[in-house]
Amino acid sequence: MSNIEIEDQLVKEMSEFLYYDFNEGIDLLSKNDSQYLRRSFIRSLFAAIESVIFGMKTEILNRLSEANPPFTTGELVILEEKSFTIDKSGDIIESPKYLELKKNIRFVFRTYGKCYGTQLELDVSGTDWKNFTELVEVRNRITHPKTKNDIIITDDEINKSKLLFGWFSKQHINSVTVTTDALKNKIEILKKQLPENSV
Template sequence: MPGHPRVDAGDGLVRQHELLEQLNEDISSAYIALERDRSSQYLRRCVVRAIFSFIEAIIESIKWELRSSIRAGHFTGQLSAKEQETLGSLHLIGKRNDSFLPLDQNIKRTFSLAAKIWQLEGFRLNTDKDEFRDFQAAKSARNRLTHPKTVYDIEVTDEDMHSHTTAAIWVKTELERLMRARIAALKSEIN
């Protein structure tokens, strides 16, 4: 059974930073375990699952911050229907009205929304290099793994491992770049 926040004990409702820290630790732990037995398909699959949990959490964490910015009145512009669909419901309580987006679309739209809502002039997700193509290859391999039809779909090859590792590094790098741009924009607002 999933845990619930203990607000009466000082827990926050979301704790996104802890979510990302723990999932990043999962990736490190999965790689450490894999180092002891590099041929283990089970451990390779553990790495893949850890990486994609982290990537999905990054996207949702950014969306949480974007929704918070809007609710706090820091963005007064208009969002298109597509942008609203990407962002999901602004409500804190109740049923979320989030629709499913393929992962590559979700990450592109979310980073684009971040640039718009946080007014990050010139920020654009880096999708024109090999790292993004590795991300797409990793996503395809992950999709086969999570929706297997044959035994070969759950095999994680050395090439897949390269793509997954590169995908994790790419997403972390892009998140850091986004956050640096956000901090720079906030500093210029203060000045």
């Protein structure tokens, strides 16, 4: 097994664990609804989403040589989540770059499509995207609370979280479907270019 295959497998396993956490959270909340479990539920939701985003980025970075058109320098820097500066002695300093989730998720879906030579956009047209942006703020609020009210998760926020998971899962499945179809089309084009007896 190659290093790329090992890395892909590890990312897949991580996502599966985090999806399990989310589903376990639904079960626990149905038996014992508490603010602690509600906060844990929100955190596990975003951990699962961000693990999928990381997995998509990893897949893109492992397929860079296949991208057509090739990725720009800017796209590569964002995919690597790095920033660079120069210190006073003229040496390059590399540091991790924090990317805002609402922007990062749209970028990743678009570049995932580009990696496979197709168009792919996250659906941001309806209430699901609005719920997503609101729940990102809820996650940020409970991660960096300033008041007691900041750590209270409402019934509405929990209900939106459950809907959000379904929406995001559909978006992820769609990304796999679109890119798989693009690969199938490429294979058919390549087959037509081969001599008749070679297929």
